[in-house]
Amino acid sequence: MYLSELKIGDSAVICRLDTDTNIRRRLQEIGFIKGATVKSVMRSPLGDPTAYEVCGAVIALRNKDADTISVKVCDA
């Protein structure tokens, strides 16, 4: 599944980044790398973007960008 589909409050492990542009580096440097655990923490009142906890920080991503990140849900 994709990161944007993650329910608020759930955590997942990143499997793959499906993007080839500059955003790939951007995502990687802020911690969205393969194997990292991310948690979906809150959604903007207008439904997009969504904020994720990754590597100790909370980062907001638009769903369009979060859709380029494949994740596997962690077993709580």
Add this chain to the structure above:
Amino acid sequence: MGLTKNSVGTKCFDNGINTKKSSVDLTVALAGNPNVGKSTVFNALTGMHQHTGNWPGKTVASAQGEFTYKNLRFRLVDIPGCYSLFSHSTEEEIARDFICFGGADRTVIVCDATCLERNLALVMQTIEITGNCIVCINLADQAKLLNIQIDTKKLEEILGVRVLSISARNGSGLKELKGAISSPLKTSRYQIPYPETIETAVSMLTPHITSICQKYNINPRWLALRLAEDEKEMIDYLKKRLGLFIDAPELKIKLKEVKDYLQINGIDGRKFADIVVTETLKKAKEIAEQTVTNGATNRTDIERKADRILTGKYTAFPIMIIMLGICFYITISGANIPSSWLNKNLFALEKILYDGAASLGLPLLICEALFHGVFRTLSWVIAVMLPPMAIFFPLFTLLEDSGILPRIAFNLDRAFSGCKACGKQSLTMCMGFGCNAAGIVGCRIIDSPRERIIAMLTNVFVPCNGRFPGMISMIAMFLICGSSIASNILSALVLTAFILLGIVLTLITSKLLSETVLKGTASSFTLELPRFRRPQFLQVLVRSVFDRTLFVLSRAIVVAAPAGLIIWVCANVSVDGATLLHHLNSFVDPFAKFFGLDGVILIAFILGFPANEIVIPIMLMSYMTGGTLTDISDLSVMRTILINNGWTVLTAVNFITFSLIHFPCSTTVITIHKESGSAKWTLLSVLLPTAIGLLFCLLNTLVFSLLGI
């Protein structure tokens, strides 16, 4: 809204970082992730007052300062914050450029103690470029509250650099930091270990680049990695910096060899980059695990609750509007009394000065010009501008310091992405409340050039501090009379409504631009939502009064004094039986009347181009030359003057509307030109809001006449 000489004056135009090499013993670069308190460290070390705020990307223009410690003089250069040196955003390129080639003798990397792990990537990468580093872990006080412990000794051992724990906000650890900067450094030999294939590629290249590396004093390992990665933008950059050494035949053959070797092992350019990033971050995690106890502390329940309310589906927008309204209410109700006090006393002073000068035998004409021209305009600027500014700035700084602004950007992003613009535009709009020129410079935080231009063209729809005191006094005079609590609340609401109109216009115009001259799709967007921080009230108060209020005021005064003289001359030199000003006013009057304004208002806005603060004084002076009124003690007198000159509620509404929506002031226009590098966009930034503003005035006039008011 970093409003200091550095951010608004000519200095804000520096794109790169140029350091003067004169008279200092050592140049020190201050690097770090966004929002780790770099500016606070900078201020604490240099004693300067660079503006600080709790949101990422605040420092867009680099600041420089000096300090002396133990008879050594240091130049400190504040580099824009960045997460790593991997990507190609403007900040990262400036940072990389300075760390590699800026000639810094040492680099201090500021880290956030509350999330060290994510700061370590930048630390490791910087060490990869230059071993002369000091790691400065800031926000130690906050980490202590969260029970996070960092083993600095161990971190020193691993990285081979000095590691210090400080808390710049309350000044602890600064002396040690200065000591560390001034004492001789041990160059770190730390290397990020990469998989064998990459290490082999590096060792294949290093022997062939030693001479160039020696010449430019760069780490061969770093250069070899970049060459092996073979990423186009990076290679172009290196060619620009190091000359065409890459095209040397011997190196070219070697590069081909490395490329083939990597290819055989299934590593292309993208994979190479992926491995480098992943290994760096993995190692960062590993180091953090070894040195940080309790580092995985998530946000506290209070922080979560605050976030849930601030960004909640039903609570977010009401709260944002209420916060804005409260800021305006406090400003309006607080500004009334000092404003009229200043008015009364400054005008009393004018009379005393005038009489005094006249009795000393100064020619009457000069007395008139000096006191009824220059002094009166100045008095007006001070009386009308100072109180609201002195109240609004600190209030806004509190919002900024606490970390609420990024939440606003988070809430509003959807609206902006719908207009194919960037959510960070709302941050630049917030800066616009202080000064539109600062807002324009702030647009650098937006990565996409298209979205950046949109943000620049629409920034003027947010009324800056030079404009909204005028709007407030018009509301008080014509729309909501009286100064009871209820009428103050009502005034705040009306002002909020006008601001909301500005925001809606920003969105509509952004959309319009995206569909026409700035076609394109919304780019990607990443925004860090930092932890909340308790604002430091006293510091905020002192800083905002001294740094911002006085700065804005002094700028207004510098413009107002000569403007006052010019207006006075225009109002007193007669040609063909009428004053120059009268000629000017009557020339534009029919045009202005058509839009529900009048000639005086329009001319005042045009003459107020250097600074919007002087629009009202110009207007009053124009009106007053006709009558005999010389003394204005408060708003009610001002109201009478305006009504005697044919003002109605409609004129006031149109004045407020045109105040909100018209061409930017001269500083802003110059800034737009510098930042966009294009005459076309600059012209559009002037014409677009003016046209929209006039259109709205026309609309108001139509509505009023339809309603028969």
